[in-house]
Amino acid sequence: MSAARVRHALPGDMERVAELAAEHAAYEKAAPPAPGLADRLSRLLFGPEPSRLRCLVAELPDGSLVGYATCAPEFSTWDAAEYLHMDCLYLSAAQRGLGLGPLFMTALRAEARALGLPEIQWQTPAWNEGAIRFYDRLGAASKQKLRYSLPVGDAG
Numbered sequence: 328m329s330a331a332r333v334r335h336a337l338p339g340d341m342e343r344v345a346e347l348a349a350e351h352a353a354y355e356k357a358a359p360p361a362p363g364l365a366d367r368l369s370r371l372l373f374g375p376e377p378s379r380l381r382c383l384v385a386e387l388p389d390g391s392l393v394g395y396a397t398c399a400p401e402f403s404t405w406d407a408a409e410y411l412h413m414d415c416l417y418l419s420a421a422q423r424g425l426g427l428g429p430l431f432m433t434a435l436r437a438e439a440r441a442l443g444l445p446e447i448q449w450q451t452p453a454w455n456e457g458a459i460r461f462y463d464r465l466g467a468a469s470k471q472k473l474r475y476s477l478p479v480g481d482a483g
Contacts, residue, residue: 331427332407333434336382336395338373341365343392344382351417355452385427387419394418394442396431400442411439413449416458428461 336344345365352359363464371378385394394417401412413435418427439447446468451458462469 330388331425331426333383333385333396333427333430336372336384338369340370340382340384340392341372344353344368344384344395347376347392347417347419348415350419351415354417354420355455360477364369381438383431385422385431386424393422393429394431396435398438400444402450403448408446409442409444410446410448411435411444412440413447416449423457429465434463468477 342365344359345368348364349359368380368382372382378383378395380397380399383396384392385399396416398411398413399482400409402409416428416431418431435447439445449464459469
């Protein structure tokens with residue numbers, strides 16, 4: 328796996344990233360992404376006014392993409408500081424345990440450093456024991472919290 332790499336996503340990667348996101352949603356027993364995800368991600372990442380979103384992909388030597396991570400700067404009121412929030416980190420089932428996770432975390436640390444951010448934060452489902460073991464091996468600290476979401480309805 329030494330020739331595999333993690334790199335920033337390119338516009339041509341978005342269809343595969345959307346497929347991986349759908350796999351990720353199924354893995355987490357969540358609803359699939361709405362149709363058009365590749366286009367929405369492309370606009371956010373590569374449009375005329377790119378957002379703060381960043382996307383990294385894991386690429387095998389044959390050029391196939393087998394994982395993705397997305398992140399964006401966020402703010403902690405309690406720390407009065409920004410941090411890098413990793414929203415997603417996903418590897419196809421056949422690629423787990425082969426060393427790509429550490430490559431992603433190295434790339435995410437580099438991304439945080441490049442943005443001048445002192446920390447990365449993320450969450451994982453409490454049942455995802457493999458991910459928890461991986462994050463514990465990294466020396467990451469966990470916090471017990473529940474994540475909520477609340478639709479806001481029409482903006483107009």
